[in-house]
Amino acid sequence: MQNLRAYEAHGLVTPTRTHGGTRRYSEADLDRVRRILELLDDGLNLAGIALVLDLQDDNARLRAELDTLPDR
Secondary structure (H helix, E strand, C coil), X not given: CHHHHHHHHCCCCCCEECCCCCEECCHHHHHHHHHHHHHXXXXXXXXXXXXXXXXXXXXXXXXXXXXXCCCC
């Protein structure tokens, strides 16, 4: 539980919250936590993981944009 709070504090995962403040993790959040654990196992620290995840998110956004462009 402490690890999840640390990941949230570093902006690595952003679960939604209920009106009472309870964290609710989506399937996408859980996938992201699994990826964080893989990267930790590979020896990255949280700052390095943040960079990797940001790059992966950027890559996914760019791929989605490319998919909307007409074929040449």
